[in-house]
Amino acid sequence: MKPICVESRCAHLAATGCSLGKSKPFGCDLYPLAYDPEEQIFHFDRECPLLGLYLGQLADEGSEASHHLARMRAAIAALEKTDADYLRANFAFDREYFELVPLSGMSD
């Protein structure tokens, strides 16, 4: 598993955004969501400017946000079997770094 890589001066941050594309670390791919493996619930970063758009899209199963959430659920299910410690560490970092609020109604 790649290390957590959320920093204000991440080496992968290019002028056009993240240079890693689809290969970015799980924690970055998960954003603006965070996942609490103990409570098994998603949270979101309320400071994310795309939050309203993301939430609005979730009503549409074919939307980018719905695809993102489904992909993250699958990744989390795999990590719960192979690297549960990583999930716990990632959430501890997210809780420290972001302004998280529960994404009500989306618990698994």
Ligand code: SF4
């Ligand atoms: S999304 Fe990309 S640029 Fe941003 S912190 Fe993650 S790896 Fe770095």
